[in-house]
Amino acid sequence: MTGTKLIMTFPVTATSHLLSEYRARGGYATLEKALRQMRPDEITKAVTASGILGHGGAAFPAGRKWGVIKLNDGQPHYLCANADEGEPGTFKDRWILENAPHLLLESMLISAYALQVRNAFVYIRGEFDLPYRRLAAAVEEAYEAGYFGERILGTDFSCDIVIYRGAGSYVCGEASALITSIEGRKGYPRNRPPRLTVRGLYQRPTVINNIETLANVAIIVARGAEEFRKVGTAKSPGTQLVSISGHVEKPGVYEVEYGSSLSEFIYSECGGVLGGGKLKCIVPGGISTKVLTAAEIGSLKFDHVSMVAAGSQVGSGGMVVIAEGTCMVRLLQVLLRFYHHESCGQCTPCREGMGWMHRIIDRIVAGQGQPGDIDQLIRISKANDGTTICGMGDAAGYATVGILAKYRDEFEYFVEHKRSRHEGRLEVAGHA
Amino acid sequence: MLEFFINGQSVQAEDNQTVMQAAKANGFYIPYFCWHPQLSVPGNCRICMVEVEAEGGGWLDIACNMPVTKGMRVLTDSEKVRTRRKETLQFITLNHPVDCGICDKAGECTLQDYHFEYNGSPSVSRDAKVHATKHYPLSERIVLDNERCIMCTRCVRFTREISKTNSLGVQNRADHSLIRPVEDGRFENDPYSDNVIDICPVGALLSRQFLHKARVWYLKPTPSVCPGCERGCSVNIWHRKTEWKLNALDARQNACIDRVTPLENPAVNGPWICNKGRDLALIFERARAEQAMHKGKPIDLRPAIANARALIAGAKRPVALVSSWGSNEELAAFQAALGERFACYVKTDWLPAPGEVLEDGLLIKSDKNPNGAAARARFPALPADARSAFPPDTDLVLIWGEGFSFAQLPSKAKIVYLNSYLQPENGHADVFLPISVQTERRGHYTNFQGTVSAFEACFAKKDGIADAEALFAALAAPAGKASS
Numbered sequence: 001m002t003g004t005k006l007i008m009t010f011p012v013t014a015t016s017h018l019l020s021e022y023r024a025r026g027g028y029a030t031l032e033k034a035l036r037q038m039r040p041d042e043i044t045k046a047v048t049a050s051g052i053l054g055h056g057g058a059a060f061p062a063g064r065k066w067g068v069i070k071l072n073d074g075q076p077h078y079l080c081a082n083a084d085e086g087e088p089g090t091f092k093d094r095w096i097l098e099n100a101p102h103l104l105l106e107s108m109l110i111s112a113y114a115l116q117v118r119n120a121f122v123y124i125r126g127e128f129d130l131p132y133r134r135l136a137a138a139v140e141e142a143y144e145a146g147y148f149g150e151r152i153l154g155t156d157f158s159c160d161i162v163i164y165r166g167a168g169s170y171v172c173g174e175a176s177a178l179i180t181s182i183e184g185r186k187g188y189p190r191n192r193p194p195r196l197t198v199r200g201l202y203q204r205p206t207v208i209n210n211i212e213t214l215a216n217v218a219i220i221v222a223r224g225a226e227e228f229r230k231v232g233t234a235k236s237p238g239t240q241l242v243s244i245s246g247h248v249e250k251p252g253v254y255e256v257e258y259g260s261s262l263s264e265f266i267y268s269e270c271g272g273v274l275g276g277g278k279l280k281c282i283v284p285g286g287i288s289t290k291v292l293t294a295a296e297i298g299s300l301k302f303d304h305v306s307m308v309a310a311g312s313q314v315g316s317g318g319m320v321v322i323a324e325g326t327c328m329v330r331l332l333q334v335l336l337r338f339y340h341h342e343s344c345g346q347c348t349p350c351r352e353g354m355g356w357m358h359r360i361i362d363r364i365v366a367g368q369g370q371p372g373d374i375d376q377l378i379r380i381s382k383a384n385d386g387t388t389i390c391g392m393g394d395a396a397g398y399a400t401v402g403i404l405a406k407y408r409d410e411f412e413y414f415v416e417h418k419r420s421r422h423e424g425r426l427e428v429a430g431h432a
Numbered sequence: 433m434l435e436f437f438i439n440g441q442s443v444q445a446e447d448n449q450t451v452m453q454a455a456k457a458n459g460f461y462i463p464y465f466c467w468h469p470q471l472s473v474p475g476n477c478r479i480c481m482v483e484v485e486a487e488g489g490g491w492l493d494i495a496c497n498m499p500v501t502k503g504m505r506v507l508t509d510s511e512k513v514r515t516r517r518k519e520t521l522q523f524i525t526l527n528h529p530v531d532c533g534i535c536d537k538a539g540e541c542t543l544q545d546y547h548f549e550y551n552g553s554p555s556v557s558r559d560a561k562v563h564a565t566k567h568y569p570l571s572e573r574i575v576l577d578n579e580r581c582i583m584c585t586r587c588v589r590f591t592r593e594i595s596k597t598n599s600l601g602v603q604n605r606a607d608h609s610l611i612r613p614v615e616d617g618r619f620e621n622d623p624y625s626d627n628v629i630d631i632c633p634v635g636a637l638l639s640r641q642f643l644h645k646a647r648v649w650y651l652k653p654t655p656s657v658c659p660g661c662e663r664g665c666s667v668n669i670w671h672r673k674t675e676w677k678l679n680a681l682d683a684r685q686n687a688c689i690d691r692v693t694p695l696e697n698p699a700v701n702g703p704w705i706c707n708k709g710r711d712l713a714l715i716f717e718r719a720r721a722e723q724a725m726h727k728g729k730p731i732d733l734r735p736a737i738a739n740a741r742a743l744i745a746g747a748k749r750p751v752a753l754v755s756s757w758g759s760n761e762e763l764a765a766f767q768a769a770l771g772e773r774f775a776c777y778v779k780t781d782w783l784p785a786p787g788e789v790l791e792d793g794l795l796i797k798s799d800k801n802p803n804g805a806a807a808r809a810r811f812p813a814l815p816a817d818a819r820s821a822f823p824p825d826t827d828l829v830l831i832w833g834e835g836f837s838f839a840q841l842p843s844k845a846k847i848v849y850l851n852s853y854l855q856p857e858n859g860h861a862d863v864f865l866p867i868s869v870q871t872e873r874r875g876h877y878t879n880f881q882g883t884v885s886a887f888e889a890c891f892a893k894k895d896g897i898a899d900a901e902a903l904f905a906a907l908a909a910p911a912g913k914a915s916s
Contacts, residue, residue: 169605191473193497343607345583349478355527355607359559370558
């Protein structure tokens with residue numbers, strides 16, 4: 001229904017994540033092909049030609065990131081897989097880590113070969129338990145099978161991998177905070193310049209890619225860039241894993257080809273709103289992306305260009321379905337509590353602004369809102385736009401401004417009447 | 433070198449400079465809290481935001497981390513920049529208590545200055561401020577007010593990059609972030625810890641010595657030199673301005689050292705000094721000798737000088753022990769007046785105290801005397817076995833300065849003793865002459881590298897105390913021509 005599948009191509013069983021089954025599906029053949037038949041720069045060229053955009057949320061072209069790394073520049077390079085999937089509503093990388101860890105490892109090996117990386121890292125979210133155990137077991141299996149270590153598959157290429165578990169910080173999913181955390185320091189993001197591909201982990205050129213982006217590398221190399229581009233749209237090649245949750249009949253992880261119809265995905269494939277309710281809006285790709293109302297979804301296509309044109313983003317693919325009757329004030333309160341809790345506290349606008357917004361929304365929800373509070377929220381959001389070290393301040397601002405732009409009347413109602421327009425707990429019919 | 437533009441004016445910059453450095457070098461002021469010329473660039477305060485003009489828009493970014501490029505056009509005072517600054521200051525003061533009225537930093541506080549210069553409006557927040565620890569005991573010397581802290585992390589970076597004790601860090605996240613010492617108490621033993629008080633742009637880090645002692649605008653900094661070791665760091669000695677003299681309370685408050693801060697001197701100490709330098713009051717404000725004595729009995733200074741002069745004139749084999757705390761001027765005066773008359777040796781007035789840091793790679797040197805090198809350039813050092821310096825027929829010893837036990841002297845020798853402090857030896861000398869201390873006169877010290885630094889007088893010396901420089905000439909003068 002939602003087009004070609006690239007990653008979720010096999011039925012998930014109790015053993016489908018194991019090396020034996022991955023090999024039976026043709027796994028690690030691409031690694032052989034890459035190591036024996038391709039030069040490193042050919043792989044980078046293929047990734048660039050595939051036009052794949054980063055799947056972590058920012059949609060930065062992966063090939064352009066890789067292109068900054070100069071091979072044979074006489075210094076070590078590092079590769080980090082960003083498995084610190086913390087954007088609320090997002091759990092798609094978790095599917096890969098749990099069900100296709102070897103796809104990730106094979107892709108990382110190919111990427112490491114392409115970027116001349118001797119030591120690769122996986123920074124995995126501390127709260128991920130099963131994903132960590134699955135990945136750690138997969139690494140063990142891969143080492144035993146000779147896919148990691150010295151002289152892999154009898155070639156000159158050697159690579160080791162370290163899994164680094166985070167300690168529970170959202171900001172550590174930001175690339176520079178991630179490497180700072182790997183270095184053993186407090187996960188504070190770093191100022192650019194220098195870019196991480198120039199000076200990253202341990203002050204060396206470092207490529208940090210999202211799990212899903214990396215997982216696609218083996219697929220791109222196996223298929224060839226041209227074949228890969230046949231999936232998706234011209235500007236958004238490939239597929240997107242979407243983790244859908246909230247008031248939806250069939251929550252879970254789905255693979256959606258770029259260019260698919262968004263409403264078809266939500267209403268048909270995911271079964272629509274829970275209990276046959278009416279859709280109010282969706283958070284399209286992680287809470288930092290702006291909400292889209294039911295009307296805006298209309299005939300919208302799910303790809304980067306269309307989503308940006310509609311005033312939002314594909315983001316991290318963490319879709320949250322919000323049914324009619326949901327109080328947007330209390331929803332924003334949840335978001336702002338999250339941002340306040342997760343602000344690393346390094347730079348001024350975010351450190352002070354997140355707490356400030358949280359206190360204002362708490363006050364509104366407590367029935368102590370005052371005229372001007374809503375404008376204050378917008379003002380603080382704008383003062384965070386582009387003024388912080390990392391993107392978190394901006395993200396919180398986008399989420400706030402996005403909701404306020406579309407549901408300002410609900411906030412004004414709350415401030416004026418000291419109560420929500422949608423009182424009480426939302427009951428969704430037909431479900432216990 | 434490359435050319436770029438600040439506010440439309442052409443400016444020259446080094447190739448690898450940041451906009452902040454280039455602006456500073458060319459006399460343009462960009463405000464900053466977290467940036468410090470000697471520390472790494474965290475770019476966390478966001479107050480140094482400047483606008484870069486470019487075709488199709490332009491952008492704002494922090495000047496401290498922005499490399500200059502050829503032809504770049506930077507605006508430091510555009511409408512956008514002013515708005516950002518104002519917003520940033522609103523953020524910074526959001527949870528800051530603004531208790532300038534009871535804050536030691538008031539008057540020299542960067543936040544106060546910037547608020548006055550760039551913001552000026554009252555808080556736009558209606559919500560209660562976030563509360564944090566008020567008097568956190570960071571060490572025996574420093575208390576931390578976390579509410580005033582603006583999280584610039586200068587103190588953290590200082591202990592990582594300059595004093596290298598890695599003794600401070602940041603705890604918690606968001607607006608609950610707190611500066612905290614590491615758990616093993618390393619900060620307590622950081623010999624440079626007090627520098628964090630100076631580099632703190634607000635009144636978060638407070639000296640216990642100076643806590644609520646004086647408003648800084650009642651104080652005057654007098655440039656001086658720390659005598660704590662042969663590094664001779666340039667310092668400012670802060671004391672009460674004469675026009676703000678206290679008439680009630682203890683009169684001694686008008687002539688005491690209120691605090692000591694570094695005086696930036698790239699040739700010697702940069703912008704830092706060690707904690708010993710902060711404690712000059714412990715050296716100079718010991719009980720002072722103010723009374724000349726003859727064999728332990730008080731006499732006036734003038735007859736005491738005459739007695740000493742007579743002893744010197746009559747001595748056949750006199751030996752002098754020269755102070756390594758004398759200024760260059762005093763040493764020259766001594767050599768000119770008495771250098772020929774005496775067999776002279778330089779004595780080590782101060783030895784390292786038990787537990788004191790002997791020497792490190794930053795500032796502290798093992799010779800704990802300020803002018804030993806200059807003294808030894810004129811006279812030989814006293815041998816390790818001091819007795820060997822005195823021939824058996826020594827009949828007079830002139831001792832200048834403290835730190836020499838009379839037990840080492842030949843028993844028959846007469847003693848002329850010049851000292852500033854009240855010590856038991858004073859009464860055992862045949863003639864005792866009280867002399868001024870460094871804070872009561874001006875002069876120069878030459879440090880171990882040969883760098884000469886000047887110090888100025890902070891206080892007037894009391895009547896009845898001699899200035900060594902003038903005293904030496906009086907001691908050498910033929911009988912009858914003496915003057916004190």
